[in-house]
Amino acid sequence: MVTANPIITYQKKINRELDIFFNRLKKKYQPLDYTGVLLKSMEDFSKRGGKRLRPILMIQGHNLFKPEKQAIIKTSISIELIHNFLLVHDDVMDRDLLRRGGLTINKLFSNYFKSRFNNKMNNHLGNSTAITIGNIFLSLGNGIIGNSSFPEKNKCRTLNLISDIISSVGIGQCYDIMFSLKGTLTEEEILIMYNLKTAVYSFSGPLALGATLAGASTNSIKKIESFAKPLGLAFQIKDDLLELYGAESMLGKPVASDFREGKKTLLLTTMLKRSTRTQKQAILKLLGNNKLTKGDIKRLKAIGIESGAYDYCNSLSDRLINQAKAIIIKSSYNRKGTELLLQIADYVQKREL
Numbered sequence: 437m438v439t440a441n442p443i444i445t446y447q448k449k450i451n452r453e454l455d456i457f458f459n460r461l462k463k464k465y466q467p468l469d470y471t472g473v474l475l476k477s478m479e480d481f482s483k484r485g486g487k488r489l490r491p492i493l494m495i496q497g498h499n500l501f502k503p504e505k506q507a508i509i510k511t512s513i514s515i516e517l518i519h520n521f522l523l524v525h526d527d528v529m530d531r532d533l534l535r536r537g538g539l540t541i542n543k544l545f546s547n548y549f550k551s552r553f554n555n556k557m558n559n560h561l562g563n564s565t566a567i568t569i570g571n572i573f574l575s576l577g578n579g580i581i582g583n584s585s586f587p588e589k590n591k592c593r594t595l596n597l598i599s600d601i602i603s604s605v606g607i608g609q610c611y612d613i614m615f616s617l618k619g620t621l622t623e624e625e626i627l628i629m630y631n632l633k634t635a636v637y638s639f640s641g642p643l644a645l646g647a648t649l650a651g652a653s654t655n656s657i658k659k660i661e662s663f664a665k666p667l668g669l670a671f672q673i674k675d676d677l678l679e680l681y682g683a684e685s686m687l688g689k690p691v692a693s694d695f696r697e698g699k700k701t702l703l704l705t706t707m708l709k710r711s712t713r714t715q716k717q718a719i720l721k722l723l724g725n726n727k728l729t730k731g732d733i734k735r736l737k738a739i740g741i742e743s744g745a746y747d748y749c750n751s752l753s754d755r756l757i758n759q760a761k762a763i764i765i766k767s768s769y770n771r772k773g774t775e776l777l778l779q780i781a782d783y784v785q786k787r788e789l
Contacts, residue, residue: 442776443783446495450488453513457580458482477544478569482520484536485688490515490642493780497646497660500773507585508646514580515642518598521573522605522637528563528570529609530697537688542566574602586649594648601641608632615700626702627669634675635668663763663777670756671784673749676703678787680737681746692733698724702752706745715739757785 458479465471491512498508526532527540534540539547546562549555581594611629615621640661647657678687679694680703687693694701704723708716719739722732740746761781764774 443492443779446492447488449509450491450512450516451483453510454482454516457513461576473548474565474569474572477541478520478573480538481524481536481541482516484538486516486536488516489780490519490638492776493639493642494646496773496776496780497643497648497652498650499646499776500643500660500769501647501650501652501656508649511580511584511586511649512646514577515645517573517577517580518602519637521570521577524566524570524573526609528566529613530693532689532693534689537685540566541569581645581649584649587651590649590651594645597641597644597648601637601645604632604636604641608634612699616698618700620708621700621705623702623705626700626705630669630672630702631665634672635665637668638671639668640664659767663760663767666756667760667781667784670753670760673702673753673756674784674787676701677746677749677753679703680733680740692728692736695723695733695736696726696728703740703745703749706748707740707743710743710745710748711739712743715743754785757781 458475462472462475462479465475494512494515495504495508498504523535524541527535528542532540533543542562542565544562545565546558549561550558555561578595578598581591581598584591586594608629608631611625611632615625615629643660643664644657647660676694679701680692682691684691690696694704704719707719711719718735722728722736725732728736761778764777764781767774
């Protein structure tokens, strides 16, 4: 008998809850014509794949302290909607056109306004609509928690925690913007930004949200950070590698997007630090070029390998994951919760490059 993969099982449960949520939302706003266009774009964006990693972590955060119940499955989609809020705004800031294998919300509505009204401001209006839709995603996510069946005290603490998480991401994003203007960055600066932008929002945050809904103490939630933050840093470092060495079909957007946008990543910083003078000149020439050719990308990949930057980043990511695993194994949390956390750590480590 084949045992079902628990991660896939949770993904199906979360997708089912998203279906239920959007069906209710469409019924609520059914009389309004244009609202249908908005809600369809939001629903399609939410269902375009996605690993549902954050909702799964939120569920497991709860399960570390209390037996699983349907309420945490239903409430877990809150963090997925909040995740969408951040993605939609990020696409506007990065001027991206593709997300999860489809058009970004800003590009989708830019095309919509151009085809319906042939307005010269269609790009601006597309961006404006995307920002608004992002805000709606955030509001809906908060509403799911506020309307859940958990104790009022736990819900209030959880909503306060969301405020802290979003503030951390915002500060991290401001660092990212500022760093784009700096010539060179240290590894320490990059990891500070990653901790603010990714580790909190993608790992320790979702786990802490679930734990808070379960009524976990502040000290218990702080202990979660000891393994969740290194796991979050490892996740982002793997993302850096995937951006250049992954397949476009898997990424859902063009390969080397970070290099096209001139983003300061750990991979880039390490490549510049370890490359020869000729290699460094080649990197700087290609950095920020949004019309990179296949040959340009091949050259960047080769420099990453030849300089040792690829191996260094991959090795650092593995060390962080192993550090997180060791803490999880030694923890006193219930076995069911820790087993799935270890599977998630394995997933982060084995993501195909």
